[in-house]
Amino acid sequence: MSGEQAAVSAAPAVRPARGWRAPVLLVLGVAAACYLPFILTERAIFGVRLSNMQLLNIGLTQVNLMMITLLGALSLNYLTGIAGLISIGHAAFYAMGAMAGAVFGTQLGLPFPVVLAGSALVGAATGVVAGLPSLRVRGLYFVLSTFALHYIVVFMLSEYQFRFFDVVGIPFEEATLGTFVLDTPLRWYFFLLVLCVLVYVGLRNSLRTREGRAMMAMRDHELAASAAGIDVRILRLKAFACSSAIAAVAGTLYSYYMTNVNAEFFTIDFAIQFVAIIIIGGMGSLAGSLVGAAVWLLLPAVITGFAAQIGSTDSAFGTLLTESKPQLVNLIFGSLVIVLLIFAPGGIAGIGRSLRDRLSVRVR
Amino acid sequence: MAAMLEVEGLSVGYARKGLALDDVSLVVPTGGIVALLGANGAGKTTLIRTITGLLPMHNGRVAQGRVRFAGVDITGMAAHRLVRLGLAQVPEGRLIFKQLSVEENLQVGAAFLPRGKVAERLEAVFALFPRLRERRRQAAGLMSGGEQQMLALGRALIGGPRLLLVDELSLGLAPLIVEAIYQQLMSVGETLGTAMLIVEQNAHVALEYAQTAYILDRGRIAMSGDAATVGASSAIADAYLGLAGEVPADV
Amino acid sequence: MLPQVLFSGLALGSIYGLVALGFALVFKATDVLNFAQGMFVVVGAFLAVTAGTQLHLPFALTLMFIVVAAALIGAAIQALLIRPLTGRSMLSIIMVTIALSIVLRALIEIIFGPQPRALTTPMPTGVFIVEGVRISQLHMLAAGVSWLCLGLFALFFRFTTFGLQMRATANGHEAALVSGINVDFVNRVAWAIGSVLAAIGGLFLAQLQLASTELEGIGLLALPAVVIGGLQSIPGAIIGGLLVGLIEQLASSYVSPRSADIFVYTLLLLVLMVRPWGLFGQRELGRV
Incomplete structure (x- = not known):
């Protein structure tokens, strides 16, 4: 590493x-x-x-975007890996965050911290709505409902965008925290670092509470959890609210960082990238989300690096690297997900764990 | 007497759990009827799964030992090949195809036979269970429990097996129906010379028809011998009392 | 205007129904919700580009090439990706199909370049007008071929031993195993058929529009189609496909083209909430 x-x-x-x-x-x-x-x-x-x-061709902007993505991955890992609820429509919460940011920030001109808080509330509310089908259907059927939700929310965002703004997208102003203006990547870096650590520690600690343990019990065995006197349905909605609040805040941050957001950004691929990240990193491992997000950051950068070195030569491989870079990144990313799913379902975090266990056994 | 089925020193475990079977040996002679008894969780289902090739589906693996069918080593062989070799099964819970018609269920069981033989075998099964003939066009899931059990039996017999594994046949059926189905089973055994391994929680019923019996207790063979001796021994009560704490009504 | 919309809705819906049938077959046989089905449509389109436009094969050979290649791809995917995941969590299996669609898309864009390709086939492209309704010959042909395929499969399931074995496997895996069915082989064939049906859909869609990875979105409409019809019901998948085609055409004509997908996905959500077993499914099977 x-x-x-x-x-x-x-x-x-x-x-x-x-x-x-x-x-x-x-x-x-x-x-x-x-x-x-x-x-x-x-x-x-x-x-x-x-x-x-x-x-590795990495600039601070990429690290910042990785941290924003990490927030989304953490929230999805919490929902899927820990509470056992599968969502393949997580980009919808990012889109809600973008919309909340546009309404509270761009249109109403509220201060940035207030916008973030509002976005968290909107996100939590959307999460509860998104979680409602879980009261009625399970498994595949629920996954499909998150899939449907994605299209509906993104459509809402695009209608909103075309009503109040234009094809170019929704503009966002500079974010300020009191007198601290987030006008350089460096300032964003420290702000995002603090936020990521807070979210990470918060989620970690929440797992040690009674409800957190109940959540994992619910993931492993729903009946057992019900028998232990846990209202599984409420718990599910809470998990959804919490996860989507974080994802919505990440969506708002993403919008402010990009300074201009278009509904077209939030494709189903955008949502799938989060699932891929937590599978690469390790389902149910919060630290694994970080590893997954890092792979997501490093892969394109490394390939760009290769392209820069080899691309100058006339070889077919060089042309391939320069001309089809995004495709190559997707090819490797997708293949990595497949290989890990088949050979290491615990993701990179799982590989790390088993290596550590093997080492510690040998030491003793 | 030549052995139809030989299980030798078989140990089987499931992923991340201890051994479900520990050094189990068992013989079903050609044309013989053998009862396998034991409480819930004694390992009966695991033994059946190992013999019939369903173990991988339940994430189990053979740690030791082997299974031979008519002299051929079949340990780890795929389930569908075993059926074609003549090792049929009436599974626990019947597992009939509920959405298919009765006749289609039987045709599935006969699918590996040469095309010309299917009609003839179908007639043979209908002769054995006239009730199935009456209902041949009906969806199997709409029949009564006893009829479904007959169908499962018919589906297993239609391929003309040399060995029949019968798993928990009496489960959820009224005693009179159980008695009737067993009677038919025995007449099949006599006319076709099919060997049978009968797995039952209801020890009384199984011992009535079997020649020899094995008692499985916590993954090991606790006792074996001819049916009368096993039935009279105290081991049988121990096997049931020892683990699940429940005595089958008929013991 | 309405008859026109209904005609193109039903014609497109027939193609969706074909793709949805492939999707439902794979689901029934292997319990896998194949999110790569949309990409299989794209693969079909580019197989047509390869055979027809690049290799200049005669049309009959092009068709054979598409069917054989798509079947092999489907079978290979079952053997290499799906079989090793037997017994794993639902998310793993869903995700492997999603990752597969990412990989397939990348491969296609690397091999063929990101630009859409036009298809050159001798399929009729003319239009004739009946009582003011423009009937496109291509739409008619697509619908006709779709219905022919659907009919052939209905006969296959009803009257062949292998079709019976496929229906039995769909009814219960363990039951199929104890009855002597080679379930793994049945599953491989189901994937091959699913892939072929998607590829035929892709051929027509590419001829109606252009061959590009954009067709994936259209192929993925098979998903709501199947669920709306009833995830467990084969006729439901076809009717669901027709319904989705109609909704799309009605919405884009009377509301706005951008809103077409939303009506479909809103209906999907409603069905999931109110009648999860689908409009034509059986109730007991609706809950997992």
Whole structure:
């Protein structure tokens, strides 16, 4: 794993009962996470110049977008991996977030924090509505209802966009937190870093509560959970509300970051990317979401790097790399999902776990 | 006497669980009728699944031992090939095709026979169970429990098996109907010389018809011998009392 | 205007019904909701481009090429991707079909380039007018071939041993296994047929429009079609397809073209909420 991934992943990884190692790792992680953006903007580490290739062609903007995607992946992993509810319409909540941002921010001109709070509320409400079919249907039928919901919400967004704005899209103003203006990628980076850590720690802690454990019980065995006196139906709606609130906030952040949003962004592929991320990272593992999001970030960058190096030559492979880059990224991404599903259903986090177990057994 | 079915030192486990069968050996002689008894969870279903090739479907695997059918090693062989070899099964819960008609159910069982033989075999089954002939066009799922059990039996017999595995035939049926179906089963055994392995929780019924019996308790063979001896022993009560804490009504 | 809309709705609906039938077959045989069915339509379209436009094969050979290649692709996918996942969670299986559609799309765009391709086949493209309704010969042909395929499959299921085995397998996997059916083989054939039906749909859609990966969205309409008709019901899939075709054409003529999909997906959501077993399914089977 490359340095920047380790940096981001170490920050929230507070593992209990490791003696001195946990605090040291925490400090190192925080330090690395704080130094990372300066590496990426100055293209140098401790004064030593780094080539684009050595930085894997990654810029701070990509890291920021990864963190916004990570929020979506975390919320979906919470819903699917932990509460056991499958949604393939998660882009719908992003679209709701974009719409809420447009109404509260662009149209009403409310301050950015208020817009975010409003978007979370709208998201939670949408989540409850989206979760309603789960009271009636299960399994495949429920998955299909999230699929239908996706088309309906995105249609609403496009109708809204064409009614109040135009084909170009919905413009968003600069986000400000009091006097702190989010006008550079660097400022966005620290804002998003704090937000991601908060969401991660919040979700992690929520799993340790009575309701969190009940949720996992519900995923593993619905009847058992009902027998233990848990109202599964309410719990399901709560999980949906919580997950979609986070996804809606991510959608608002995405809109502000892009400064212009079009309903056409939120395709079914956009939704599927989140499912792919949590499968690559590891279903039910919040840390796995980070790994998955990192793969999602690194893959296109690495291929661009390759293309830059090989593309200058006249070889057929070089032309393929330069001309079909997005297709190549999709090809590798899709194949990775298939291979992992067949050979490592726990995702990369699962592979990591089994390696660790094997190592610790050998040490003893 | 040549053995139709030989199970030798069979140990079977499911993913992430302990062994469901531990060193089980069992023999069904040619033309013989053998009862396999035991409480819920004793491993009867696992043994049947192993013999009939359904184990992979339930994520189980053979850890040790082998199964031989008419001298051929069939351990791990695919389920459909076993049926073609002549090892048929009346599964627990009957598993008939509810949406197909009675006749279609039987045709599915006869699908691997040469085309010319199907009609003849169909007649033979109808002769055995006249009730099925009356209902041949009806959807199988709409029949009574006893009729469905007859259909499952007919579907297993239509291919002319050399060995028939009968799993929990009495489940959910009235005693009189159970008695009637067993009578028919026995007459089939006598006329065709089909060997049978009868798995029953209802020990009384099975012991009445079987020549030899095995008692399975927590994955091991607790006792075996001729049916009368096994029936009279205290092991049978122990096997049921020991695990599930419930005594079958007829013991 | 209305007869015109009804005609094109039913004609398009016949193609949807064909694709939906393939989708329902795969679902009934293997319990897999194949999200790649839309991409199978695209594969069919580009198989037609390869055989007809690039290799200049005669039309009869083009047809054979499409059918054989699509069948092989479907069977290979069952063997390589679906079979290893037997017994896994529903999400894994759904996701593998979604990932497959991503991979197929990428491959097609790499091989054929992102530009849409026109299909050159000797299929009739003329129009004749009956009482003011423009009847496109291609639409008629597409509908005719779709109904012919549907009829052939109905006969196949009703009167052949293998068709009976497929129906039995759809009725219960374990029951099929204990009855001596080679369930794995039946499943492979179901995938092959599903893929062929989608490919034939793709051939017609590519001729009506253009061959491009955009056709995936049209192919995916098989999904609501099947659910609206009843996920477990084969005739339901066909009727669902017709219904979706009609709704699409009515909505785009009388409301707006952009709203066409929404009417379909809203109906899907309503059916899921009110009658999950579909308009023509059986109640007991509606809940999983």
